[in-house]
Amino acid sequence: xxxxxxxxxxxxxxxxxxxxxxxxxxxxxxxxxxxxxxxxxxxxxxxxxxxxxxxxxxxxxxxxxxxxxxxxxxxxxxxxxxxxxxxxxxxxxxxxxxxxxxxxxxxxxxxxxxxxxxxxxxxxxxxxxxxxxxxxxxxxxxxxxxxxxxxxxxxxxxxxxxxxxxxxxxxxxxxxxxxxxxxxxxxxxxxxxxxxxxxxxxxxxxxxxxxxxxxxxxxxxxxxxxxxxxxxxxxxxxxxxxxxxxx
Numbered sequence: 001x002x003x004x005x006x007x008x009x010x011x012x013x014x015x016x017x018x019x020x021x022x023x024x025x026x027x028x029x030x031x032x033x034x035x036x037x038x039x040x041x042x043x044x045x046x047x048x049x050x051x052x053x054x055x056x057x058x059x060x061x062x063x064x065x066x067x068x069x070x071x072x073x074x075x076x077x078x079x080x081x082x083x084x085x086x087x088x089x090x091x092x093x094x095x096x097x098x099x100x101x102x103x104x105x106x107x108x109x110x111x112x113x114x115x116x117x118x119x120x121x122x123x124x125x126x127x128x129x130x131x132x133x134x135x136x137x138x139x140x141x142x143x144x145x146x147x148x149x150x151x152x153x154x155x156x157x158x159x160x161x162x163x164x165x166x167x168x169x170x171x172x173x174x175x176x177x178x179x180x181x182x183x184x185x186x187x188x189x190x191x192x193x194x195x196x197x198x199x200x201x202x203x204x205x206x207x208x209x210x211x212x213x214x215x216x217x218x219x220x221x222x223x224x225x226x227x228x229x230x231x232x233x234x235x236x237x238x239x240x241x242x243x244x245x246x247x
Contacts (some may be wrong), residue, residue: 001026001194002047002085002163007056009042016042018218020056024163024196029189031205031226032198034215035241040198043215044165047196048087049078060084083111086161090168092148094140094155100127101136104155112159119158126154130184146177150184157188164188166197202245206230214238 007020017039024030024047032040045051049058049065058065058081066075094103104123108114114122127133130150140148149169156164166185170178182204189195189208199205205212205226212229214222222229222238233239 001061003059004046005057007043007046008054009046009051010054016218017046020220022220024194026194027192028194028211029209030196031209031212032196032215033200033202033205033212038215039218040215041167044167044196044198048085048165049081050087083159084161085163085165086156086159087165087167088152088156088169090172092152094148094151096140099136100132100138100151103140103151104158107155107159123154123158126157130154144177145173146180149173149181153184163194166195168198170199170201200245202230202242214241
């Protein structure tokens with residue numbers, strides 16, 4: 001589905017990603033774990049070209065992604081990539097002046113040109129799936145953090161992505177609100193959605209992911225099944241990290 005080869009990303013003299021090779025397969029749920037500053041969020045943002053790699057190639061459905069928004073020659077544009085690869089952020093990024101329904105329908109109407117009635121029907125169905133159909137007329141400032149994040153997930157799904165990227169989507173939430181967001185993500189995984197998830201929720205990553213990557217100092221230091229990486233880590237560095245986050 002989506003892959004990177006030789007991915008490097010630097011900010012000035014500071015190299016954050018130091019040569020990442022990664023392929024995300026259809027229907028796979030990959031959890032990205034690792035200490036702060038290890039490059040997890042930078043990697044996931046490069047997958048959606050929200051960060052431009054310093055070196056390396058990003059590909060989607062075996063086509064290289066160019067550095068322009070339009071398709072050019074044999075490369076697909078960033079705009080095409082983002083039509084198919086959705087992203088949910090840590091801080092929701094909802095439009096505060098629009099209702100929940102309007103937030104979810106904005107992309108399908110403005111970007112995809114869907115008729116409003118069709119977009120509204122899709123949005124209501126998605127809001128029902130995330131348990132917020134009764135909040136469709138509310139504004140974001142009347143929602144809890146967990147509700148806002150579920151709206152953000154519905155908004156991403158409204159573009160009908162083939163891949164969903166989730167970057168620390170529970171880290172800004174109060175602990176009692178985390179479960180409602182994780183439940184939505186778990187249902188998406190069970191439904192076959194291809195996802196890459198940056199998370200510090202170890203038990204959740206072990207439960208929902210088919211593969212776990214442990215990033216450390218800008219490289220993929222370990223990868224494998226959740227049983228091997230989270231539940232029974234063999235590497236001392238990995239064991240030390242996982243033990244700090246296990247509940």
